[in-house]
Amino acid sequence: MGLRITVLGCGTSMGVPQIGCRCAVCTSSDPRNHRTRPAIHLATPQARVVIDAPPELRLQLIQTGLDDHLDALLITHTHADHIMGLDDVRGFTLRTRTPMPVYAESSALDDLKRVFRYVFFPYPPGVSIPQIQFLELPNPLQIGDMRIEPLRVFHGEMPVLAFRVGNFAYVTDVSYIPPETFERLQGLDLLILDALRREPHPTHFNLEQALAVAQSLQPKHTLFTHLTHDLEYSQTNAELPEGMELAYDGQVVEIPYEVSELQSV
Ligand SMILES: [Zn+2]
Ligand SMILES: [Zn+2]
Ligand SMILES: [Zn+2]
Numbered sequence: 001m002g003l004r005i006t007v008l009g010c011g012t013s014m015g016v017p018q019i020g021c022r023c024a025v026c027t028s029s030d031p032r033n034h035r036t037r038p039a040i041h042l043a044t045p046q047a048r049v050v051i052d053a054p055p056e057l058r059l060q061l062i063q064t065g066l067d068d069h070l071d072a073l074l075i076t077h078t079h080a081d082h083i084m085g086l087d088d089v090r091g092f093t094l095r096t097r098t099p100m101p102v103y104a105e106s107s108a109l110d111d112l113k114r115v116f117r118y119v120f121f122p123y124p125p126g127v128s129i130p131q132i133q134f135l136e137l138p139n140p141l142q143i144g145d146m147r148i149e150p151l152r153v154f155h156g157e158m159p160v161l162a163f164r165v166g167n168f169a170y171v172t173d174v175s176y177i178p179p180e181t182f183e184r185l186q187g188l189d190l191l192i193l194d195a196l197r198r199e200p201h202p203t204h205f206n207l208e209q210a211l212a213v214a215q216s217l218q219p220k221h222t223l224f225t226h227l228t229h230d231l232e233y234s235q236t237n238a239e240l241p242e243g244m245e246l247a248y249d250g251q252v253v254e255i256p257y258e259v260s261e262l263q264s265v
Contacts, residue, residue, distance in 0.1 A: 001043075001044070001045050001254070002044075002166075002255055002256045002257040003042065003043070003044055003146075003165060003166050003254065003255050003256075003257035004042070004044075004252060004254045005040060005042055005168055005190060005192070005252070005254070005255070006040065006042075006064055006066060006250070006251070006252050007040055007192070007225070007248065007250065007251040007252075008036070008039040008041055008050070008054075008056075008057070008060035008061070008064065008066075008249070008250075009035060009036035009037050009039050009060055009249055010035050010038060010223075010224075010225040010226065010227055010246070010247035010248060010249055010251075011035025011036050011037055011038065011226070011228075011249075012035070012037075012038075012081070012196060012197075012226050012227060012228045013037065013079065013080065013081035015035060016033060016034060016227070016228065017034065017229065018228075018229055021229060024232065025229040025230070025231070025232050026229050028232070030233055030234065031248070032233040032234075032248035032249075033229075033233050034249065035249055036056040036059070036060060036249055037054030037055055037081040037082075037085075038052060038054060038081065038082065038172050038173075038225055038226050039051060039053065039054045039057065039060060039082075039085075040052075040192065041061075041064065041066050042165060042168075043066075044144065044146045044259070045144075045145060045259075046144030046145040046146065047143040047144035047145060048066070048069055048070050049070070049073070049074060049143060049148070050070060050072075050073045050074070051073075051074045051075075051076065052073075052075060052076055052082040052083070052172075053073060053075070053082065053083050053084070053085040053086040053089070054081055054082060054084065054085050055080075055081070055084040055085050057085030057086075058085065058088040058091065060249070061091075063250065064250055067091065069092070070089070070092050070100065072100070072101040072102070072103060072143050073086070073101070073103070074102075074103045074104070074137070074141075074161075075102065075103070075104035075108055075112065075161075076160050076161045076162070076163075076172060076173060077108060077155060077158060077160035077161065077173060078104075078108045078111035078112060079173070082173070083111075086102070086116060086130070087130050088130075089130045089132060090128055090129065090130040093130055093132075094128055097131075098131070099131040099133040100130065100131065100133065101133045102133065102134050103135050103136070103141060104134070104136075104137060104161075105136065105161060106136055107159075109136060113134060116130075116132065119132050137150055137161070146165060147165065147166075148163055148165050149163065149164040149184070150162070151163065151164055151169070151171075151181045151184050151185070152178060152180075152181055153174040153176065153177050153178070153181055154174065154175060154176040154177075155173040155174055155175060155204070156175055156202050156203030158203070160173050160174070162174065162177075162181065164185070164188075166189075166256075166257045167187060167188050167189040167255060167256075167257075168188065168189060168190045168191075168192075168255055169184075169185050169188055169190075169191050169192070169219075171185070171192065171193050171194060172192070172193075172194050172225055172226050173194055173203070173204065173226060174193070174194045174204070175201070175202070175203050175204055175205060175209075177213065182217070185217050186217065188217065188219035188220070189219065189220045189255040189256070190219060190220065190221045190222075190223070190253055190255050191214060191217060191221070191222045191223070192222075192223045192225050192247065193205070193213060193214060193223070193224055193225065194210060194224075194225060194226045195207045195209075195210030195211070195226070195231075195246075196226055196227065196228055197227070197228040197230035198230050198231070199230070204226060207224065207231065207236070210224055211240070211241075211244065214244055215241070219243075220243065221244075221253065222243060222244040222245075223244075223245060223246070223247040223251070223253070224244070224245070227246060227247075231246060233246055233248060
């Protein structure tokens with residue numbers, strides 16, 4: 001087993017179908033047009049990590065069969081579509097009786113501690129709250145044989161994190177990639193990149209911008225994520241160049257992962 005990447009969700013903040021919408025994508029019978037909020041699961045022989053905690057986290061983990069064990073959770077930024085499922089780690093911590101490490105940068109930790117303030121309250125025995133250990137993300141973060149490198153990208157004005165693990169990178173919620181991060185995104189086997197919709201947006205790459213970034217970086221394989229109902233799965237993929245496609249919920253991609261090289265850091 002190399003590095004196995006599972007797309008838990010590839011939808012935008014409103015999800016697809018969107019409430020009240022009867023468009024062709026929202027009413028599509030193709031399950032690849034149904035998108036929960038964005039997160040991914042990463043697995044190596046020694047580590048299992050989830051990036052972001054969307055509102056559907058529980059369902060995503062159960063539907064993919066990835067609900068038996070989790071070593072840590074990483075947060076890219078604290079918009080609701082990336083954190084509102086954090087309480088679901090209770091499903092793990094009630095069984096393990098060990099706090100779940102949740103890694104984020106310090107500004108995001110302040111938000112998380114405010115939103116999930118009840119986690120720190122004393123409760124009588126028998127009341128189940130998630131046990132969470134909020135931790136500032138080191139660079140790099142090593143979990144088992146998994147070495148995770150946080151990278152800076154911008155989501156409008158907001159600094160957010162992207163992550164590189166081996167020759168894989170996850171870059172969601174992005175409208176600008178600084179040159180030093182662009183450099184660290186070279187030589188990828190798989191890139192998962194924000195490509196919100198066709199129309200431009202102030203805080204996300206649209207499909208055209210994402211395509212230009214992918215064409216410049218030349219990863220072996222690119223999946224686009226954080227998708228609205230604007231992008232029909234098969235139709236859009238038919239327009240995309242070889243090696244680039246829209247992601248779908250539950251999609252699994254495995255790439256080679258050189259443990260020895262990474263442990264030397
Ligand atoms: Zn988002
Ligand atoms: Zn729609
Ligand atoms: Zn966001």
